[in-house]
Amino acid sequence: AQSVTQLDSQVPVFEEAPVELRCNYSSSVSVYLFWYVQYPNQGLQLLLKYLSGSTLVKGINGFEAEFNKSQTSFHLRKPSVHISDTAEYFCAVSEDQRNFNKFYFGSGTKLNVKP
Amino acid sequence: EAGVAQSPRYKIIEKRQSVAFWCNPISGHATLYWYQQILGQGPKLLIQFQNNGVVDDSQLPKDRFSAERLKGVDSTLKIQPAKLEDSAVYLCASSLPRGRGRYNEQFFGPGTRLTVL
Secondary structure (H helix, E strand, C coil): CCEEECCCCEEEEECCCCEEECCEEECCCCEEEEEEEECCCCCEEEEEEECCCCCEEECHHHCEEEEECCCCEEEEEECCCCHHHCEEEEEEEEEECCCCEEEEECCCEEEEEEC | CCCCEEECCEEEECCCCCEEEEEECCCCCCEEEEEEECCCCCCEEEEEEECCEEEECCCCCCCCEEEECHHHCCEEEEECCCCHHHCEEEEEEEECCHHHCCCCCCEECCCEEEEEC
């Protein structure tokens, strides 16, 4: 991918409110799309992925994302957040190279869920 | 199933010193990745191995960084000499090889936090 852009570096939200974390990408080849979550002092954990098929994908912990090819976006949503969702979220793109997948990550969005 | 193991978890060194990080991938995962995650940024792929061969090292600063994966299992990433801007978390990840599907999920280790003074 030429770039993976996460438009919001921080998103504060109250518990039980809906949230959307935005991700846009640019690429000239076919891509796979991912969202990862990172809790403090831990590695990245896969939330969900889009490989093909339905553009609305559901992941763990009640998160979902929608792939919009025309807008080159893959926004992450959750209808009602919990305190435990406080973490940093990374959007990632995998480009289909000749014999391997090349991964690019966005700069991350810190989700801060307040009581 | 054991996850990706990394050591050490934390390392503090002075600039111009050398440092090495170790990664043990999930058993059976032929593909191994090293990422650099600078504070406030997303992970940046440094090098990707398939078994013990390098498939992509285009973003590895080869004048000071090196990596090897002997016998296609464990891997070490070395920095020699370190600079202040190398302060970051170094993440290792592994996955099944692409030949078993066009995409296989990456599993990440907890990372090594490097501070260069």
